[in-house]
Amino acid sequence: MKSHQNSAGLAAAWNVSDASSVVYYLLHGLQHRGSDSAGIASGNGETVKVYKSFGMLAESFNPEKLAELDGQYALGQVRMATESDMGTANLQPLMVRAHQGSFAIATAGMISNAPSLRKHMEADGLIFQGTSDAEVITHLIQMAPGKLVDKIETATQILKGPYAFILMTRHTMYAVVSRLAISQLYYVPYQDGYLFASETSAFGMFDVGKPIAIEPGQMIFLGRHGFTTRQMDVGAKYPCAxxxxxxxxxxxxxxxxxxxxxxxxxxxxxxxxxxxxxxxxxxxxxxxxxxxxxxxxxxxxxxxxxxxxxxxxxxxxxxxxxxxxxxxxxxxxxxxxxxxxxxxxxxxxxxxxxxxxxxxxxxxxxxxxxxxxxxxxxxxxxxxxxxxxxxxxxxxxxxxxxxxxxxxxxxxxxxxxxxxxxxxxxxxxxxxxxxxxxxxxxxxxxxxxxxxxxx
Known part of the structure; x- marks a missing residue:
């Protein structure tokens, strides 16, 4: 079993008003990256909610649905499915109810050692609902010691390949790019917070400055202390031609x-x-x-x-x-x-x-x-x-x-x-x-x- 790259568009908004609607419009600028499914997760400081379905973004969401996803924090994905991962369990963002609190995660790119990691985890008794690389990341995070930010860094030391992901709790957000920066993530300041997207076209309908690329091997952590970066590994940018x-x-x-x-x-x-x-x-x-x-x-x-x-x-x-x-x-x-x-x-x-x-x-x-x-x-x-x-x-x-x-x-x-x-x-x-x-x-x-x- 080989792990294949997940063609997806990622978008997120942290500490902005009506965040799920903002992410909805960001994802419109990424629809060309995949039209098989769309999903948005929101955080309002108390809970995390997720809605996702098969089909294009406009088919999946309406104003009423977006209104249910209230809060100042939101994370979304549009995605192309491959023949091996078309099941409902692979729709993202994934919602995880962990002992340290619920979180949502969405990924892009590919984890090249995901098959072997999954095999070892299943041998240890862990259960997978689907076949996505996102599930591998969530298990690694939950097994690691320390605070969530440390758990994420520990997980990235194990993962191989060109991947990117965004993880969101009810009030924090973590944006990660692997050291093989084929899959990119960009961010821009917006209102009192930040917007994230896997391609700069997503920012086109917003009045923002020049997008900034997250560096290879870098994590951006947004929480009570604002904007923090952590360099987790040494890497270089080799974007796909x-x-x-x-x-x-x-x-x-x-x-x-x-x-x-x-x-x-x-x-x-x-x-x-x-x-x-x-x-x-x-x-x-x-x-x-x-x-x-x-x-x-x-x-x-x-x-x-x-x-x-x-x-x-x-x-x-x-x-x-x-x-x-x-x-x-x-x-x-x-x-x-x-x-x-x-x-x-x-x-x-x-x-x-x-x-x-x-x-x-x-x-x-x-x-x-x-x-x-x-x-x-x-x-x-x-x-x-x-x-x-x-x-x-x-x-x-x-x-x-x-x-x-x-x-x-x-x-x-x-x-x-x-x-x-x-x-x-x-x-x-x-x-x-x-x-x-x-x-x-x-x-x-x-x-x-x-x-x-x-x-």
Whole structure:
């Protein structure tokens, strides 16, 4: 049993009025990180309450439900489920009734040694209700000695992998980022307290200052004494390169840079190596639009909207079931025949994993009348399984790992195919990023997981 990364958006508010409503709006800015479930916990100084359900945020909450979650403290999560953790027991935040008082916890990222920890705990008689990494953390915390802040630190010394979590009692809050800071948490002062989120896009509708990233191996503790930081371990920031390519919203920051501007730079770099000719450039909505527009500007040819996204159908990546992913490719994008008919088209996408979307889109454009489709990818080839990735995929399923460019071109029915060079990609994003899925290189000595072996 492998532990897979939990693609989730975390948000929290401490010491702000109507905190659950504030967290609700923060989570709206993170909905793209998962649409399978949503939950919010609140603390009012006396009790902790939790409400969570399957479905998107707007489907799960209404004003009446938020009013029941009263208090100045709140914690929430939106989440993508995998096939192995779709049960009700895995919905977060988890509520724990402990001898030191009730608390709620929500997680993001992945604990690479969770399977072995769970195995040992079960052998010692501990009972698990679900399969989430959050339960592993709660058991470790409850078994550790000392005050809650010390219990949390003790637990983090045992956990491995790129994870982040927020824990909330009836009046305190703890925000933790592991030393492998692939999963990030940001905070900003707000009113008389603070807001937290796993991506800076969440803060967009609030009048706040520049978001601050929690440092690797750091815990922020908020309680009667206000804001306190504790450095629990030495680490370094190696954010996942795919955050800049795909996962993050364009109005977010990646390493203090605008994601939108990064994607523009990727598109410009891709265009500089171009040798083919085409009439127009089309971008795949939504994550390839910035790169496609910059690609067109660099080549001085028109950028057109040739694909329309059905916004009432979720992303094919954030659906948990294989059959749903394959069917929804056919329903979420349509080609505009009047734009592409008789034209030679550059089709710019952000990345390719299994290649099903690329194949479908090339075929779709040709069926709509495109004379030629030249497929351009604004990131390097994904050739390696990532054991820290949001969705682990066996290397045998990664098309770039099993076919060369000419073979993929034929499989996609494209007239030509080209990816951004890895050296150009790393020059734009810098060297302190994780490009394991592209380069096969993890983060040097910080790499604490041996692929193919359980911790």
């Amino acid at each position: 795919m955050e800049a390519v795909y996962y993050s919203r364009e109005d977010s920051l990646f390493k203090d840079q605008s994601v939108h501007k990064i994607r523009q730079k990727l598109g410009e770099a891709l265009a500089k190596g171009e040798s083919e000719k085409a009439d127009i450039v089309i971008g795949v909505p939504d994550t390839a639009i910035s790169a496609a527009a910059a690609f067109a500007r660099e080549l001085k040819i028109p950028y057109e909207i040739g694909l329309i996204k059905n916004r009432y159908v979720g992303s094919t990546f954030v659906r948990p079931i294989k059959e749903q992913k394959e069917k929804e490719i056919n329903t979420r994008l349509n080609a505009i025949s009047s734009i592409v008919k008789g034209k030679s088209v550059f089709l710019v996408d952000d990345s390719i994993q299994k290649g099903k979307t690329a194949s479908f889109l090339c075929r779709l454009l040709k069926e709509a009348g495109a004379k030629e489709v030249h497929l351009r990818i604004a990131s390097p080839e994904i050739k390696h399984s990532c054991f820290y990735g949001t969705e682990y995929m066996d290397q045998s399923k990664l098309i770039c790992a099993n076919y060369d460019l000419d073979e993929m071109k034929e499989l996609f029915h494209a007239d030509s195919l080209r990816f951004l060079r890895l050296e150009d990609f790393e020059e734009i994003l810098g060297d302190s990023i994780c490009t394991a899925c592209m380069s096969g290189r993890y983060f040097g000595k910080l790499y604490d997981y041996d692929p193919g072996k359980e911790n």
